[in-house]
Amino acid sequence: xAGGKLSPRQKMIGxxxxxxxxxxxxxxxxxxxxxxxxxxDSLEASNTNTTSRNERIYADFQKAMQNDPTKVGPFNTKxxxxxxxxxxxITYIDNLKKDITVKVxxxxxxxxxxxxxDIARKDDYDIPTNILCGDKADGRGHKATxxxxxxxxxxxxxxKPLSPSDQKLFAPRLDQLLNTKDPDxxxxxxxxxxxxxxxxxxxxxxxxxxxxxxxxxDVRNVESEIVNHLYTSIDAGSFKFDNLExxxxxxxxxxxxxxxxxxxxxxxxxxxxxxxxxSVGGASIPVEGGLGKYSTRPGSEGLKNGVVxxxxxxxxxxx
Numbered sequence: 001x002a003g004g005k006l007s008p009r010q011k012m013i014g015x016x017x018x019x020x021x022x023x024x025x026x027x028x029x030x031x032x033x034x035x036x037x038x039x040x041d042s043l044e045a046s047n048t049n050t051t052s053r054n055e056r057i058y059a060d061f062q063k064a065m066q067n068d069p070t071k072v073g074p075f076n077t078k079x080x081x082x083x084x085x086x087x088x089x090i091t092y093i094d095n096l097k098k099d100i101t102v103k104v105x106x107x108x109x110x111x112x113x114x115x116x117x118d119i120a121r122k123d124d125y126d127i128p129t130n131i132l133c134g135d136k137a138d139g140r141g142h143k144a145t146x147x148x149x150x151x152x153x154x155x156x157x158x159x160k161p162l163s164p165s166d167q168k169l170f171a172p173r174l175d176q177l178l179n180t181k182d183p184d185x186x187x188x189x190x191x192x193x194x195x196x197x198x199x200x201x202x203x204x205x206x207x208x209x210x211x212x213x214x215x216x217x218d219v220r221n222v223e224s225e226i227v228n229h230l231y232t233s234i235d236a237g238s239f240k241f242d243n244l245e246x247x248x249x250x251x252x253x254x255x256x257x258x259x260x261x262x263x264x265x266x267x268x269x270x271x272x273x274x275x276x277x278x279s280v281g282g283a284s285i286p287v288e289g290g291l292g293k294y295s296t297r298p299g300s301e302g303l304k305n306g307v308v309x310x311x312x313x314x315x316x317x318x319x
Contacts, residue, residue: 033122033206040116040210043217050220057227058083064234075234078161079227086223089154093216096143097209100128104205116209128208132200139196148180148195154219158226170226177218243290244269 061079064072098113104127105120107113116122132147133139155174159167183198192198200208250263278285278292286293 033204036204036206036210037117037122040206040213043210043213047213047217047220050217050224054083054220054224054227057224057231060231061227064231072234075230079230081161082158082223082226082230085154085158086219089150089219090216092150093147093212093219096147097212100131100205100208103127103131116206119205122206123204125202125204128205129200129202132208133196137191138194139201140194142196144196144200151178151180151215154178158222162226166229170222170229173225174222177222178215 058079061072061076065076101107101113101116101119102109102111104124105114114120132142132144134142139145155171155178159170159174162170180195182194183192185193188198192201199211203211244267246265247268248263248265250261255261276287276290276292278287278294280292280294
């Protein structure tokens with residue numbers, strides 16, 4: 001799968017988040033709280049890079065559309081659908097981060113929302129927990145549940161335009177990156193038996209924001225993998241030519257004095273790296289550098305019926 005693996009930087013950031021979350025259960029110090037700010041900054045930078053990479057792919061799609069809109073159009077339509085769904089999900093998460101920050105800081109409705117680094121009450125976990133999980137033991141029925149439903153809808157909607165084979169290819173990847181399943185009952189700790197509680201319960205506001213930023217990165221990575229796959233699929237079934245040669249084909253190989261000579265002159269394209277199977281009259285002939293080498297010495301009667309039959313069999317990868 002194109003782009004299916006996370007970069008070492010993304011893996012490192014994910015590991016840092018897990019370590020810091022574990023430390024929270026032991027002792028919430030100023031250093032740990034501020035470390036989440038650093039993690040969030042790294043996640044934001046990584047998300048910006050992924051967004052820029054995606055924009056380059058969309059620019060490539062537009063160039064391809066100018067050259068062959070009929071061929072590229074269906075793939076571009078699917079890519080634009082992925083872009084729209086991802087943008088909507090990113091906006092939803094952005095608004096959720098802002099709502100939490102506003103309530104933690106007690107800001108007015110139209111007040112400027114501070115960056116995580118500038119939040120005064122970085123260690124507040126009561127308000128984020130109340131917004132996302134409420135006061136129920138399972139944490140369901142509040143913003144965390146709404147968020148989970150949004151994620152599940154995003155995963156279903158972004159797969160819809162894809163072919164059945166592509167859906168089968170990407171569904172496990174989406175479930176891996178955007179996992180919304182409840183924890184394994186055998187691994188439940190501190191009665192956090194639901195996805196909502198295991199993900200958001202009792203996290204300081206900066207940890208919650210860093211986690212939401214991570215989800216944004218996962219959405220961007222899903223988008224990146226799908227549009228990359230769509231772009232490379234445009235020519236997946238095309239035969240690639242790497243050589244051009246002039247060729248002359250005439251109705252006859254000889255001409256009498258005063259007789260008009262006619263011939264077709266054109267450029268022939270062929271691949272020097274993919275040898276086709278070529279047969280003449282049912283018999284295979286040798287192929288070198290993509291060109292069939294045919295020779296014969298017909299008798300006085302010539303070839304049967306005066307016709308040479310060519311059958312080309314070129315292996316193609318068709319999706």
